[in-house]
Amino acid sequence: MGYLLAFSLALGVALPAPALLQPCSLGSPSAPLRFADVGADHRVHAHRRLPGSLDPLYSFVRMSLDVIQQNAFPTELLRDALNDPPSVRTSQIxxxxxxxxxxxxxxxxYFVAxxxxxxxxCCCRRHRRCGGRIKAYRRSLLCQRNLLMFGLLLTTLVILxxxxxxxAAxxxxxxxxxxxxxxxLNTLQALRHHVNGIPQGVQWAVAQFAVPKDQILHDLNNISWSIGSTIHLVLKGTVYSAMAAMKARVQDLQNSQDHLQALNATVLTLIRHQxxxxxxxxxxxxxxxxxLEHPRCTYCVSALGRAQNLEAEANYRKVPSVERVLKTLHGLPKADFSEIIHQANSSxxxxxELAVVKMAELIRDLKVEVExxxxxxxxxxxxxxxxxxxRPMAEALxxxxxxxxxYLKEVKRYEQYRWIAGIVACxxxxxxxxxxxxxxxxxAYGLAMREDPSDYESRGEAGAKLLITGVGFSFLFSWLLMPLVFGTFLVGGNMQTLVCKPWANQEIYKFIDTPGNLPPxxxxxxHxxxxRDLNLTAAYQQCKNGASFCDVLPLERSYNLNEHLDVAKYTAEFQKRPDSFEIRFQEIVLxxxxxxxxxxxxxxxKVDQIDIAGFTTEIRKPVVKTSLVGLAVELEGLSKVQSDRSLAERLAEEAxxxxxxxxxxxLPVEGLVENLKTHVQFLSAMAPGLQALINGTLSQISQAEALVPVESQKILRQELACFVRKEVGYISQYLxxxxxxxxxxxxSCQPFSTALDNGRVILCDRIIDPWNAFWFxxxxxxxxxxPSIFFAIKIIKHFRPIRHRLVSTGSEETYPFHIPRVTSLRL
Incomplete structure (x- = not known):
């Protein structure tokens, strides 16, 4: 067990420095920051025409206008008109x-004819020279009538x-x-607000630096305690292990003293008892x-050998002396290890807390750098x-x-008149x-109900009157419809071909960009x-693709935004100060x-040099060579078989x-021997690895004491580097x-391109397209x-009774006869 503990300590000392195995504990990289949505109220929203049921009609009208106006965009004509109006010839127009x-x-x-x-x-009918009724019935009338009715119906459906x-249009x-x-107006207003809001938007965007600033200040308030806690956390395993080893050696010292003193006292007692x-x-x-040797003692020879061994076997005077070891250990420990451990733990x-105090000045300096x-x-x-x-843009807008x-109010007023005229015409x-x-x-109903072509039928006559009324309306109002159609056509068509189409394909922008097309x-x-290296078309495209005013206005020579937003410009000193910072922790004495x-x-x-074998040899020996109890039992047995009562009593007394x-x-000696055995076993288990344990503990303590300041500085450097990367990351995110x-x-100048596109959508897609669909x-x-007038006039005769009846014969001869009933109704 001692060797295993010594090996564990040696392995712990041989492990690499703990700080080198630790990642950044301060959290790196920087967490994403959330900034306010700057300028959301001043954006120009793009307009789109929603798909509708009239879209196919719009496309067909545009195709028709392309057929009507096949000439290209009149660049020369417009250039002459803008630069020298009197030079424009009517023939060009x-x-x-x-x-x-x-x-x-x-x-x-159409208007005249x-x-x-x-x-x-009308004049012809007034003099009864045309129109009226069919004079004679023929077989071909049925087919002719059906064709005329179908033609009128088809024409009417087309008109409908x-x-x-x-x-709808x-x-x-x-x-x-x-x-x-x-x-x-809203687009112009939003565009003006966007332009007016640029300085304020810049201020608002710059004010958002408070977001990373607050995060950095919060981290600065916690950095010193966090670094100190990290140092403590990383090194506590090493320090606590060294102090635990020291505490164990002190305990071993105390235990050794106790066992040695008990062993020495036990040996002295055993010698006295021996x-x-x-x-x-x-x-x-x-x-x-x-x-047993008495002549009258019968059967005593067998017990005589055991009685002759009635003497002590173990000689406790031979066990090794531990007096010198006890003398060496006398008075130990002289140091107060409880106080030593308490002081080491406290330190x-x-x-x-020490890191907070030591880093206070650095934190103040870093806060100054943030400001x-x-x-x-x-x-x-x-x-x-x-x-x-x-400012000039906003004023112009x-x-x-x-x-x-x-003008827009006037447009609304005249639009009301146009709408009324359109409703009347429709x-x-x-x-x-x-x-x-x-x-x-x-x-048709009258024809179906008439049995004879010459019979009068009121419904057929009413149908004829309605048709002639429709013809009268057609002649009466056609001269009003055609000017309205042509007037709206002329305006809408030219708007489509001169404005909307070149606006959509950017021909207007190219015309404006071409030198000489516009007056100086x-x-x-x-304006x-x-x-100078940009024209309107290029500026429009760049703005449409999301460019800023910095890209289209000559600002780069006077103001380089990328240079002003360089991270190093704001973080150089912030990164430099921690690099030169060091903490001199007071020496921790374990x-x-x-x-x-x-x-x-x-x-x-020399506890480890005690002759444990000498103790073991004597401990293993019995206290007496022969068993006293066994001998006593044997003597008691002999006393019972003796004939001499006096000898028998003496044998029983000896038993x-x-x-x-x-x-x-x-029995007390044997108990002392067991105690001695316990002390010897402790010493035999502890003593062999004692020097290795103490040397390992001393080495571990020395290395821990040397490791704390070195590794503390390494951890400090590492954590400060992590902190700087994290905080610079916040500033980089903001920039x-x-x-x-x-x-x-x-x-962004995209609102300008959006405003131009909105103007085209509003004027062309939402107004001119239905305008053109209306006149079309x-x-x-x-x-x-x-054709409606033609078919109506032609079909009227078929709805009235005929004058003569056709009689068909084999030679198809006709015989006129007088119609007895002649209606007095006339056209």
Missing amino acids: LQYQTGYIICATVAIL LPATGLSI GGVICAF NQKVKEEMGPGAQDA EELEATLKDRKHRVVSL FNSIP KATKKIQSVADGFPISDHS MKTENSSRP TVVLLIVLCNILGLSLG SMNVTE LGLR LNADGKKDLETFRDS RNLRKIQNMTV DWLRIVLTEDVT SLGCCTLFLI
Whole structure:
């Protein structure tokens, strides 16, 4: 057991330094920080047109406009118009508007021809020279009538579909015009707020340095205690193990003294008892042998040999003396080991408090560095030059916003008029559709109920009247529908081809970027303050991709944001101060000189050289060579067979004396021998490894005492390095966040590209598309009025009774006859 303990101690001393096996206990890397959402209230939200049922119609109208206007974007015409308006020739405008001129020609022809045709038909009917009834019945009339009815029905359904689309598009324009105007103002307002909020946003973003600052100050308030606790935690195994070994050696010293003193006292007592026993046994041996050799003692020869061995066997005078060892250990321990252990524990356990005291100045210095970093961060906001550019932008946006409000109000007012006109026009077309549908229905029903073609049928006559009413409405209102269609077409078509389409494909931006297209007073790049190497198209693309004003405005020469957000600029001194910091912990004394001397005296006391074999030899010997009890039993047996009563009594008396010696002397001696055996066993177990144990303990204590200051400094360096990495990580997180916020949020120019896109979505996708869908649908209805009029006029005759009846013969000859009933109803 002693050798195993010595091996364990030696193994513990040979292990590597505990601090080298420890990871950072302060938590590294830095935990993620949460920052406020800066500038969330000033963002320009992107508008999108939601998918709707009219989207296919919008696409078809755009394709139709592409067919009507096949000319490219009029760059030269616009350049001449902007730079030298008088130089623009009418032929240039007409050449570009060729498609619209063709459509205008068609519209004029329609505007003139359809009312004229209607007037001609009215005059003709007034003089009864056209129209009326079918004069003769023919077999081909049925097929002709069915074709005319189908043509009118199909045309009417087309007009009905068109008027439904026109109603929907007209309502869509109304629904989008008001909110669109408001969204345009909101976009301008949000853009202005974004520009106005840039300086304030920069201040807010810089103020968020309070987040890492508070975390760093919190860590600084706990760092010294944490490092002291870490040192204590890492080294306590080594120190406590050394003190436990020292306490065990002191206990071994005390136990050794107790056992040696008890052993020495036991040996002296045994020697004294041995002398008494030898004298007693000598007397008893003489008496017993005399009795057994008496001539009258019968059967005594067998007991004579045992009686002659009636003498002491173990000689306790031969056991080794421990007086010298006891003399050496006398008065030990001279040192107060309880106080030594208490002082060592107190000194070692005070390391956290000592670290707090020793690191107080460093903590103050680091807090000062944090405050310096705060001032440096504030200088980022103070020196940020965006205000010089944002102020003119905000003023220009405010001016644009104020000047646009009256126009947008006027747009809403005129839109109301347009909507009413559209409703009236669609209602007229719908009335014509209703006349056609009811006329067809009543006329077809009348035809079905008429038994003879020459019979008068009121429902058929009513159907004819409804159809002629629809024709009258068509002639009456066609001249009003066509100007409305062409007027909205001219405005919406040109907006689509001159504004929306080049706006979507960025041709407008390229036109603005091309030198000479705009007058010098309209230099957009100069007015916006863009970098000279950027044009509007490039700036728009960069802003759309998330660029900041720093990327599109000439700020880099006067202010380099990356240089101002360099981590080393704010953490150099913060990292430098801990590198040169050291803690001189007071020397922790686990064992003073007196205690060490006591252990060395114990080691050199030669306890391990005691002749345990000499003790063992005598301990193993019986106290008496022969068994007193056995001899007493044998004498008692002999006393019973003797004929001489006197001899028998004497033998019995000697047996009782032997038993008395056994109980009074031998048994106590044997008990002392057992005690002696216990002490010898302890010494035999402890003594062989005593020197190794004490040497190992002294070495362990010495190494622990030497290890504490060295490893404390290593742990301090390691923990401070971890702490610095952690706190620098917080500052690095903030600077990365600040860079992103300043470039992608606070100073982002993406709201400008979003505002431009919103303008296109509001004007083109939400207003112009339904506007064009309206005129296209109403125009289709207007054009299909022509076949509707034709089919209606043609079918009216078939709904009235015929004048003559066709009689079919084999040679298909016809014989006219007079109709007895002639209706007086006329067209």
